[in-house]
Amino acid sequence: MAHKNNTALLVIGGSAGSLAVVLKIIPLLEKDWNLSVIIIFHRKASEETTLAEMLSTRTAFNVKEADDKDELVPGTIYLAPPDYHVLIEREQVITLDDSEKVNFSRPSIDVTFESAAQIYGNKLTCILLSGANADGVEGLKIARSRGAFIIVQDPACAEIPYMPKEAVNNVAIDFLLTDQNFEVLKNILNR
Amino acid sequence: MVSHDIQLTDTELDIILNDLLELYGYDFTNYSKASLKRRITMLISNDRFPSFAEFRFKLRHERDYFNRFIEKVTVNVTEMFRDISFYKTLRNDIIPVLATWPMIRIWHAGCSTGEEVYSMAILLQEANLLHKSLLYATDINPAVLEKVRGGIFPLSQMKQYSENYILSGGRKDFSSYYTAKYNAAKFDSSLGKKIVLATHNLVSDSSFNEFQLIMCRNVMIYFDKPLQDRVLHLFYDSLEMLGYLALGSKESLKFTDINKHFTQHENREKIWRKIS
Numbered sequence: 097m098a099h100k101n102n103t104a105l106l107v108i109g110g111s112a113g114s115l116a117v118v119l120k121i122i123p124l125l126e127k128d129w130n131l132s133v134i135i136i137f138h139r140k141a142s143e144e145t146t147l148a149e150m151l152s153t154r155t156a157f158n159v160k161e162a163d164d165k166d167e168l169v170p171g172t173i174y175l176a177p178p179d180y181h182v183l184i185e186r187e188q189v190i191t192l193d194d195s196e197k198v199n200f201s202r203p204s205i206d207v208t209f210e211s212a213a214q215i216y217g218n219k220l221t222c223i224l225l226s227g228a229n230a231d232g233v234e235g236l237k238i239a240r241s242r243g244a245f246i247i248v249q250d251p252a253c254a255e256i257p258y259m260p261k262e263a264v265n266n267v268a269i270d271f272l273l274t275d276q277n278f279e280v281l282k283n284i285l286n287r
Numbered sequence: 288m289v290s291h292d293i294q295l296t297d298t299e300l301d302i303i304l305n306d307l308l309e310l311y312g313y314d315f316t317n318y319s320k321a322s323l324k325r326r327i328t329m330l331i332s333n334d335r336f337p338s339f340a341e342f343r344f345k346l347r348h349e350r351d352y353f354n355r356f357i358e359k360v361t362v363n364v365t366e367m368f369r370d371i372s373f374y375k376t377l378r379n380d381i382i383p384v385l386a387t388w389p390m391i392r393i394w395h396a397g398c399s400t401g402e403e404v405y406s407m408a409i410l411l412q413e414a415n416l417l418h419k420s421l422l423y424a425t426d427i428n429p430a431v432l433e434k435v436r437g438g439i440f441p442l443s444q445m446k447q448y449s450e451n452y453i454l455s456g457g458r459k460d461f462s463s464y465y466t467a468k469y470n471a472a473k474f475d476s477s478l479g480k481k482i483v484l485a486t487h488n489l490v491s492d493s494s495f496n497e498f499q500l501i502m503c504r505n506v507m508i509y510f511d512k513p514l515q516d517r518v519l520h521l522f523y524d525s526l527e528m529l530g531y532l533a534l535g536s537k538e539s540l541k542f543t544d545i546n547k548h549f550t551q552h553e554n555r556e557k558i559w560r561k562i563s
């Protein structure tokens with residue numbers, strides 16, 4: 097492993113085929129961890145208003161859809177709302193932004209990876225999962241250059257390998273998440 | 288594209304904000320820094336400035352470039368009947384109450400290119416109230432107000448807007464409200480007759496009337512908490528007793544002490560009523 101960090105913020109980005117993986121990641125989180133989580137899913141405004149509720153049954157963390165100016169509190173998962181980008185302020189507060197789509201996406205994973213990296217630097221861990229779009233790859237590069245810890249789903253294990261494959265081909269990865277190594281992921285997040 | 292050659296630093300941002308205040312009298316110091324930094328970085332990259340210094344020089348010395356700055360750094364994304372459940376509530380619960388006032392004054396603060404204002408005009412016309420209404424449409428960016436005046440929106444959006452209109456309770460043929468020409472949909476001029484346009488900066492301008500409904504959706508997300516609080520006081524002062532304040536779907540009154548004078552609509556839509 098390249099370097100050791102002490103993650104304060106975990107940002108997970110996923111598109112098509114990523115929900116199942118998230119449902120395996122969030123049960124690993126333990127209530128007393130000093131960590132906040134932001135999840136960026138590509139989804140339509142009309143879909144899944146009960147997603148947060150569903151996720152909260154699978155984790156010890158609190159789960160909420162992010163509101164503007166929410167403070168990032170440890171032990172909480174913030175879900176990006178449909179149709180808004182999620183940015184992070186220096187005061188560790190969320191700002192929602194409804195500017196133009198990036199990579200045909202709003203929320204865009206790139207936008208949050210980049211913004212989080214600027215504030216959290218090496219206290220940030222990014223995970224990029226399954227998807228059919230290259231959103232997230234540019235953001236991973238920037239996060240990497242600011243010292244973040246980079247995790248990508250093994251394309252061989254992803255339902256839609258395009259997104260993680262683009263990442264693996266273009267960014268130096270610290271950890272490749274397979275179907276077998278979720279326990280290792282848990283140790284990474286908890287140090 | 289997200290990768291930029293020049294990434295604005297906090298200090299450079301402060302320098303720019305100071306220039307804008309000093310030279311043009313525009314105060315952006317209480318805007319969300321994360322959003323501003325991203326927008327300015329994008330502008331520097333799109334306009335291909337080789338360095339921050341050159342960008343700053345042009346911004347300081349060319350009024351036209353300052354106008355471009357305002358157009359590009361503010362976010363003008365908008366839609367007709369944006370958020371179906373919100374417009375359903377306006378139509379079913381709020382408009383019937385507005386109907387009880389002899390004159391209806393509505394303020395669209397941060398109206399952008401006017402899609403929201405025309406949506407409201409359609410609701411009022413269908414309720415037979417447009418004749419006794421005035422819709423004040425204001426924005427910091429004069430360029431978008433020109434578009435409101437025209438009432439012309441991209442034809443490519445009409446399918447989506449028509450769907451939003453129907454899903455939020457509209458019963459008419461949406462296309463009866465506009466005439467299509469080339470790539471544009473021009474809305475019926477009867478809808479525009481009651482719209483009053485003005486530039487108004489929520490940061491520095493004061494209250495100019497009393498309203499029964501103020502809509503300020505997806506504008507204050509670009510402000511920090513202290514500025515949100517100040518603007519909410521301005522809205523409080525600009526509302527008639529029992530008037531309504533409508534915010535965007537991810538905004539709230541929880542960071543301001545003014546919330547004790549408001550009560551939220553019972554279905555938890557982002558609509559509050561001034562009760563004291």
Ligand SMILES: C[S@@+](CC[C@H](N)C(=O)[O-])C[C@H]1O[C@@H](n2cnc3c(N)ncnc32)[C@H](O)[C@@H]1O
Nearest residue numbers: 361365397399426427428488489490504505506
């Ligand atoms: C994202 S648009 C929202 C449009 C519309 N209300 C909606 O929800 O679809 C935000 C608008 O707020 C305007 N704005 C930004 N700062 C402002 C200020 N200080 N005073 C007035 N308007 C402002 C911008 O110019 C832009 O047109």
